[in-house]
Amino acid sequence: MTDLSEQPSDTDSAGMSTAPKDVDGPVGLGVVGWLRWAWRTLTSMRTALVLLFLLALASVPGSLLPQRGTDPIKVTQYLADDPTKGRIFDKLGLFDVFAAPWFAAIYLLLFVSLVGCVIPRAVTHWRVLRSRPPRAPRNLGRLPEHRVVDAPGDPAAVLEAARSHLRSRLWRVDVTSYDGSTGSLAAEKGYARETGNLLFHVALIGILAGVALGALTGFKGTVIVREGSSFADTRAQFDAFAPGRFHSDDALPPFSFTLDRFTAGYQRGGQQNGAAREFAADVTLVRSPGDAPERTTVEVNDPLEIDGVKVFLVGHGYAPTFTVKNAKGEVVFQDSVVFLPQDGYFTSTGVVKVPDTVPQLGLQGVFLPSAVVDDQGARSVFPAADDPAVFLTAWTGDLGLDSGRPQSVYTLETSAMKQVGVKGLRPGQSWALPDGTTVSLDGYVQWASFSVARDPGKELALVAGIVAMSGLALSLLVRRRRVWVRVSALDAGVTVVEVAGLARSEHATVADEVDALAAALGTVRTDRTTGSPPAPGAEATAAPRGAP
Amino acid sequence: MTVNETLAIYSNYLVYGAMAAFTVSMIAFAASFASLRATDVLPADTTEDGAAEGGGSVAVATKVATGGPVDGDTLPPGRRAGNIGMSTMWLGTILLGLGVLLRGLSVSRAPWGNMCEFAMTSAFVVAAVFLGLSVKRDLRWLGVFVSTSVLLVLGLAMTVFYTEAAQLVPALKSYWLFIHVSAAMICGAAFCIGATFTVLYLIADRAERRRDEGRTYWLDGFARRLPASSRLDTMAYRTNAFLFPLWTFAIIAGAVWAENAWGRYWGWDPKETWAFITWVAYAAYLHARATAGWKGRRSAYIALVAFGCFVFNFVGINILVSGLHSYGGV
Numbered sequence: 052m053t054d055l056s057e058q059p060s061d062t063d064s065a066g067m068s069t070a071p072k073d074v075d076g077p078v079g080l081g082v083v084g085w086l087r088w089a090w091r092t093l094t095s096m097r098t099a100l101v102l103l104f105l106l107a108l109a110s111v112p113g114s115l116l117p118q119r120g121t122d123p124i125k126v127t128q129y130l131a132d133d134p135t136k137g138r139i140f141d142k143l144g145l146f147d148v149f150a151a152p153w154f155a156a157i158y159l160l161l162f163v164s165l166v167g168c169v170i171p172r173a174v175t176h177w178r179v180l181r182s183r184p185p186r187a188p189r190n191l192g193r194l195p196e197h198r199v200v201d202a203p204g205d206p207a208a209v210l211e212a213a214r215s216h217l218r219s220r221l222w223r224v225d226v227t228s229y230d231g232s233t234g235s236l237a238a239e240k241g242y243a244r245e246t247g248n249l250l251f252h253v254a255l256i257g258i259l260a261g262v263a264l265g266a267l268t269g270f271k272g273t274v275i276v277r278e279g280s281s282f283a284d285t286r287a288q289f290d291a292f293a294p295g296r297f298h299s300d301d302a303l304p305p306f307s308f309t310l311d312r313f314t315a316g317y318q319r320g321g322q323q324n325g326a327a328r329e330f331a332a333d334v335t336l337v338r339s340p341g342d343a344p345e346r347t348t349v350e351v352n353d354p355l356e357i358d359g360v361k362v363f364l365v366g367h368g369y370a371p372t373f374t375v376k377n378a379k380g381e382v383v384f385q386d387s388v389v390f391l392p393q394d395g396y397f398t399s400t401g402v403v404k405v406p407d408t409v410p411q412l413g414l415q416g417v418f419l420p421s422a423v424v425d426d427q428g429a430r431s432v433f434p435a436a437d438d439p440a441v442f443l444t445a446w447t448g449d450l451g452l453d454s455g456r457p458q459s460v461y462t463l464e465t466s467a468m469k470q471v472g473v474k475g476l477r478p479g480q481s482w483a484l485p486d487g488t489t490v491s492l493d494g495y496v497q498w499a500s501f502s503v504a505r506d507p508g509k510e511l512a513l514v515a516g517i518v519a520m521s522g523l524a525l526s527l528l529v530r531r532r533r534v535w536v537r538v539s540a541l542d543a544g545v546t547v548v549e550v551a552g553l554a555r556s557e558h559a560t561v562a563d564e565v566d567a568l569a570a571a572l573g574t575v576r577t578d579r580t581t582g583s584p585p586a587p588g589a590e591a592t593a594a595p596r597g598a599p
Numbered sequence: 600m601t602v603n604e605t606l607a608i609y610s611n612y613l614v615y616g617a618m619a620a621f622t623v624s625m626i627a628f629a630a631s632f633a634s635l636r637a638t639d640v641l642p643a644d645t646t647e648d649g650a651a652e653g654g655g656s657v658a659v660a661t662k663v664a665t666g667g668p669v670d671g672d673t674l675p676p677g678r679r680a681g682n683i684g685m686s687t688m689w690l691g692t693i694l695l696g697l698g699v700l701l702r703g704l705s706v707s708r709a710p711w712g713n714m715c716e717f718a719m720t721s722a723f724v725v726a727a728v729f730l731g732l733s734v735k736r737d738l739r740w741l742g743v744f745v746s747t748s749v750l751l752v753l754g755l756a757m758t759v760f761y762t763e764a765a766q767l768v769p770a771l772k773s774y775w776l777f778i779h780v781s782a783a784m785i786c787g788a789a790f791c792i793g794a795t796f797t798v799l800y801l802i803a804d805r806a807e808r809r810r811d812e813g814r815t816y817w818l819d820g821f822a823r824r825l826p827a828s829s830r831l832d833t834m835a836y837r838t839n840a841f842l843f844p845l846w847t848f849a850i851i852a853g854a855v856w857a858e859n860a861w862g863r864y865w866g867w868d869p870k871e872t873w874a875f876i877t878w879v880a881y882a883a884y885l886h887a888r889a890t891a892g893w894k895g896r897r898s899a900y901i902a903l904v905a906f907g908c909f910v911f912n913f914v915g916i917n918i919l920v921s922g923l924h925s926y927g928g929v
Contacts (some may be wrong), residue, residue, distance in 0.1 A: 104883055114872040327768050351769040363861065516854070524844040527840040530839070
């Protein structure tokens with residue numbers, strides 16, 4: 052927490068969030084002294100600066116190394132490719148930077164430092180808001196902006212004119228003295244600068260609270276649904292489910308939906324051949340058991356929303372449909388099997404496990420939506436299913452499903468199996484294995500993956516974000532400045548007016564306002580022989596600022 | 600929706616035309632800049648900026664290149680070159696604006712779907728902001744830097760980043776494209792302008808120090824053609840102060856969009872991570888300016904590091920790292 056731009060000469064904010072003078076530590080002050088020193092060091096601007104650097108630096112590996120939170124498969128890959136470095140990185144938490152304790156330590160320290168700075172500053176600002184602008188300095192001529200004009204009328208009237216000029220422009224004005232022939236007023240404007248600054252820093256805490264609330268009480272699950280299949284919002288039906296610490300499954304609204312049809316459109320031809328252009332999942336939704344089913348469409352920028360839970364369309368792929376018959380001609384397997392896309396042309400891999408036959412049968416498959424077979428081998432040349440084909444490797448033996456060890460549905464445990472053949476199939480074709488089993492590719496359906504999430508903290512985070520942004524704009528764009536006016540009677544009906552201004556924030560200027568006020572009150576003195584200047588230094592008259 | 604190839608081709612012609620105009624502008628501005636001499640110290644500029652800053656003890660902006668009253672008939676060569684630079688800058692900006700417009704019309708959407716289009720529009724914003732600011736004040740000394748960076752960005756857009764006019768991937772089909780990307784683009788333009796001021800400040804400041812110490816400096820001749828370092832510092836600060844809330848807005852708008860498209864408002868995608876790093880770096884810059892011992896050159900270096908983070912986020916992340924923001928050809 053710092054003041055983003057006040058000048059160091061600013062005495063009002065001295066003693067807060069500036070580097071402590073006793074940086075070397077107190078000598079012989081005991082525990083309390085050391086604690087005080089530690090607190091002052093932690094809440095100093097320099098420490099905040101160092102912590103900001105550390106925060107930026109600490110984020111870098113999170114973008115350059117694969118992260119468990121976003122891409123766990125790549126992390127596994129990295130660990131397999133480079134076990135030595137991978138293990139060290141893993142120990143350091145570099146594959147999960149944003150959940151690592153050292154990352155949390157940096158931002159928590161930063162927030163402690165922020166709180167330690169905000170509180171005393173807020174107290175000071177509160178006092179400043181309730182106090183009067185400081186009285187005019189004795190010698191206004193020393194201020195950076197200074198004009199002297201002659202005004203018609205007596206000092207009281209001129210002082211009142213100055214006051215109403217400033218009041219109508221929303222200055223805080225305090226007429227500090229008037230004794231019949233001389234008087235002065237002090238005015239200040241731009242308190243919103245510090246208000247905005249404080250608001251911004253408090254709102255950052257609000258964002259952190261929103262993020263924490265969402266992470267602790269929300270949940271996120273993903274599920275793959277094939278065309279024609281259904282999903283009911285219960286924990287068991289998710290493929291992956293990540294609840295917050297205080298999530299309760301009662302928070303899952305009891306909706307269900309069926310994926311009727313998935314549509315994908317792709318660009319054909321041109322530089323971006325095969326790039327996705329349209330995804331749409333037509334679903335039949337039942338909001339809660341007993342409700343009438345409603346047909347709706349989930350699209351990428353258009354999620355479903357049911358009782359605070361959002362359903363997002365996040366991915367899609369193909370599920371080829373197989374029928375397996377044993378040697379006696381009995382159907383032992385018939386289903387569409389989800390294959391996972393491996394590249395932009397949707398070359399997809401998957402596994403078919405047929406446990407209800409002896410010996411058990413396993414098929415490793417590659418699905419190519421637009422298959423081309425040439426001297427480079429078989430590959431897909433377009434993501435749409437223009438000419439689908441599946442290439443299968445058949446294994447017989449023990450699938451290992453009874454061993455009790457959990458297995459992935461996407462990999463085949465081949466240690467107790469033997470390979471019996473390799474074959475490419477197009478829809479409608481069949482393949483007879485040596486033992487009389489036949490495998491036929493009936494066709495394919497598409498699948499869509501959905502992310503189902505509830506984040507109760509996101510509204511808080513958004514509101515806090517908007518407040519932070521507004522506070523920031525105030526603190527950077529509002530200028531804090533002071534103006535003083537001193538009047539003294541010269542001759543009958545003529546008053547000498549001194550107007551002086553001081554810009555209190557960096558790069559601010561108060562010259563225009565001083566000029567305007569001086570011009571509104573009187574005219575520049577031209578005849579210097581009459582009367583004496585009201586104060587030394589007044590010879591710097593209302594000449595254009597800056598110019599010598 | 601299909602792509603109107605004819606409009607897309609005309610758009611390219613217009614951009615090439617704009618590049619030609621910016622090239623002439625750059626040469627003219629360079630000639631104008633070079634013809635300024637250190638003796639061209641002119642009275643303080645007449646705009647409200649710069650003068651009477653801070654303590655008021657320093658009369659800043661004592662020289663402003665190519666400022667001051669000049670008799671119309673006897674234009675010095677540098678002044679004439681500056682005028683040529685200015686008018687070709689206008690021409691190039693108008694051509695570029697039309698090019699961006701046609702690009703958008705050819706695909707019936709905001710032309711901000713990929714790096715090529717983003718860079719094209721950002722270049723237009725930089726040029727337009729420069730022209731807008733120069734209506735009220737004399738910024739011809741800055742022209743050579745603006746036209747050079749605009750030309751550089753356009754050159755990259757039409758070669759390395761070049762992407763044919765095409766429709767968008769589904770994730771980009773949202774009105775948030777207008778909001779988030781336009782804010783990011785204005786920030787990109789302002790980041791670029793702010794960094795230019797910062798570099799010029801560092802040069803002018805070094806030259807002033809060396810001059811005070813009576814030592815030579817190889818960029819002294821160059822620095823004498825620039826405004827005073829304190830003025831450049833002010834301009835850099837103002838640009839960055841304008842930028843920081845806007846960058847915050849761009850991030851918030853991106854988060855709202857991400858929540859709608861991907862199901863979470865913040866997921867530490869590489870692009871998001873570097874937007875955050877850039878934000879923190881600019882925050883560090885603003886804090887440094889208020890920390891004793893970090894004012895001046897040190898905080899200027901931080902500003903440049905922050906700009907480097909932005910550039911890396913735009914170029915490096917799109918090309919080197921794959922993430923959710925990888926789309927649109929490049």
